Amino acid sequence: MPKGIFNVPVAKNEPVLSYAPGSPERKELQAKLAELRAQEIDQPMIIGGKEVYTDRKVRMSPPHDIKHTLGYFNQGDASHVEMAIDAALVAREKWANMSWQHRASIFLKAADLLAGPYRAKINAATMLGQSKNAFQAEIDAACELADFFRFGVQVMTDIYKIQPESAKGMWNYNEYRPLEGFVYALTPFNFTSIAGNLPAAPALMGNVVVWKASKTAVYSAGVIMEIFQEAGLPDGVINLVFASGPAVADIVLTHPDFAGIHFTGSTGVFQSIWKKIGENIYKYKTYPRIVGETGGKDFIFADNTVNKRALAIAMLRGAFEYQGQKCSAASRVYVPESIWPEVKEIFGAELATVKMGPPEDFTNFVNAVIDEDSFDKLKSFIDGAREDKDAEVIFGGNCDKSVGYFIEPTVILAKKPDYITMQEELFGPVLTVYVYDDEKLDETLDILDKTSIYALTGAVMSQDRYNIEKITKRLENAAGNFYINDKPTGAVVGQQPFGGARGSGTDDKAGSIFNLLRWTSIRTIKETFVPPVEYTYPNFQQDNE
Numbered sequence: 001m002p003k004g005i006f007n008v009p010v011a012k013n014e015p016v017l018s019y020a021p022g023s024p025e026r027k028e029l030q031a032k033l034a035e036l037r038a039q040e041i042d043q044p045m046i047i048g049g050k051e052v053y054t055d056r057k058v059r060m061s062p063p064h065d066i067k068h069t070l071g072y073f074n075q076g077d078a079s080h081v082e083m084a085i086d087a088a089l090v091a092r093e094k095w096a097n098m099s100w101q102h103r104a105s106i107f108l109k110a111a112d113l114l115a116g117p118y119r120a121k122i123n124a125a126t127m128l129g130q131s132k133n134a135f136q137a138e139i140d141a142a143c144e145l146a147d148f149f150r151f152g153v154q155v156m157t158d159i160y161k162i163q164p165e166s167a168k169g170m171w172n173y174n175e176y177r178p179l180e181g182f183v184y185a186l187t188p189f190n191f192t193s194i195a196g197n198l199p200a201a202p203a204l205m206g207n208v209v210v211w212k213a214s215k216t217a218v219y220s221a222g223v224i225m226e227i228f229q230e231a232g233l234p235d236g237v238i239n240l241v242f243a244s245g246p247a248v249a250d251i252v253l254t255h256p257d258f259a260g261i262h263f264t265g266s267t268g269v270f271q272s273i274w275k276k277i278g279e280n281i282y283k284y285k286t287y288p289r290i291v292g293e294t295g296g297k298d299f300i301f302a303d304n305t306v307n308k309r310a311l312a313i314a315m316l317r318g319a320f321e322y323q324g325q326k327c328s329a330a331s332r333v334y335v336p337e338s339i340w341p342e343v344k345e346i347f348g349a350e351l352a353t354v355k356m357g358p359p360e361d362f363t364n365f366v367n368a369v370i371d372e373d374s375f376d377k378l379k380s381f382i383d384g385a386r387e388d389k390d391a392e393v394i395f396g397g398n399c400d401k402s403v404g405y406f407i408e409p410t411v412i413l414a415k416k417p418d419y420i421t422m423q424e425e426l427f428g429p430v431l432t433v434y435v436y437d438d439e440k441l442d443e444t445l446d447i448l449d450k451t452s453i454y455a456l457t458g459a460v461m462s463q464d465r466y467n468i469e470k471i472t473k474r475l476e477n478a479a480g481n482f483y484i485n486d487k488p489t490g491a492v493v494g495q496q497p498f499g500g501a502r503g504s505g506t507d508d509k510a511g512s513i514f515n516l517l518r519w520t521s522i523r524t525i526k527e528t529f530v531p532p533v534e535y536t537y538p539n540f541q542q543d544n545e
């Protein structure tokens, strides 16, 4: 047990390295990219700390170079999911009882490994496996994941410090127990940091975890697991399985020891999971915690006082960084008619300089989308817009999957505000613009608020402080992360706690106290120093006078 009340190191955001030409980090990353490209890995599942191989080898290739083989991962089945649950439950007692400062040390060490000796490897794996350019890999895989670990440790101790009052003669205190059972971490492809944080956050709070990685992000998931193991995470605390989502759900979500799900992914999958949990509610020993951050149809709303260049750049970066595959990506923009021609011109001139290609060429701003399903879906929306009288493709629109899944950054002009691409999350480099009548600002705000089921991120861009205040208030429920004069992407742990409401999730704010509170079950203890030895109240005593 701890012999002292310890302060943890003050969390600071990991500085983002520049990867400028000639920089040492660039040379190291290029060498790592070459090294990983030159080998083919055989990625096992990690269950109870052991490497588990199967006969079903699934090929992994870079989305931007589909003929190249990075290696294979070992696909599991129901038996591996059961094995992972058993391993987690075996590990539970020791892990749940480990002193918090040792849990903290493991994750602080993981952060330092990530920011130090593993930085090039996690970035290279993310660049190759998920087709991210060096800058996008750096802010995600190295910095955001290190931030999740370091801020997580700080927040854990902030929670432990939340204690009740104690009246005279007693001492009251809260114990922050892990949940009774195991937590299921179900992770998306698009952020390596989210894939690492979803199992890590519950584990940090003393829980044991079954982690199912996305099949299109197994390559970097293997590196995250390597870091956990090197940091000293005991066997069985986090168990990494590769199996089909519905197959895992059938076992995990019907298990009596299922205690919670930490999910990030699409809204439809989250809703199907919630439904299944509801159907099985009588089977569980404890009510499961359900935390899910899901899709978005994120917006920029500009008025006619906006700095037009700032708007054009926010549109370009917000919509096309990481090929628009951020839950926060700007995918619909509302621009007033009077300024649209000038904004369009600035935007078009900037877009003409954007290069698309593999991330190994550091001058490419845009890389490939994640897989063929995504490519085909995006192409069908672009083709649909070309043929639809209510839309016009005004920039880009070319799609080519001969070498990799390349979709040119595309802008659709919607002629009605509820055109399909103004409503649905496409999750790719496709931005839809709606040009509104300057006189109809209020009406357009009402339309914006009702056009999609989501409420994840959004931005107002204006130089009129009355408008900024009015629009911020009017769109209060349209986004969980709201930006003023900025693009709606790029939330940083500890600075802009991230999450949305409505169809976008449970808004538990990844990396914050609000999220970590979901992974603990509080026991309140009251000790009475001198217990009463009579049962009667003073007013029951007889007055003998």
Ligand SMILES: NC(=O)c1ccc[n+]([C@@H]2O[C@H](COP(=O)([O-])OP(=O)(O)OC[C@H]3O[C@@H](n4cnc5c(N)ncnc54)[C@H](O)[C@@H]3O)[C@@H](O)[C@H]2O)c1
Binding pocket: 186, 187, 188, 189, 190, 191, 194, 212, 213, 214, 215, 244, 245, 246, 249, 264, 265, 266, 267, 269, 270, 272, 293, 294, 295, 296, 326, 327, 328, 425, 427, 456, 498, 499, 500, 504, 505
């Ligand atoms: N709000 C946020 O913080 C946030 C962050 C990142 C991504 N996202 C969202 O994630 C989505 C993109 O990620 P994705 O494509 O990996 O999401 P996804 O929903 O397709 O997959 C997420 C995980 O669920 C699994 N899965 C898929 N179908 C399943 C099913 N029927 N039953 C059980 N499990 C299933 C997948 O294998 C994967 O591991 C987008 O909608 C994006 O907006 C949200």
Ligand SMILES: N[C@@H](CCC=O)C(=O)O
Binding pocket: 190, 191, 325, 326, 327, 328, 488, 489, 490, 491, 492, 498
């Ligand atoms: N931190 C990220 C989260 C994106 C989710 O996919 C952002 O705000 O862009």
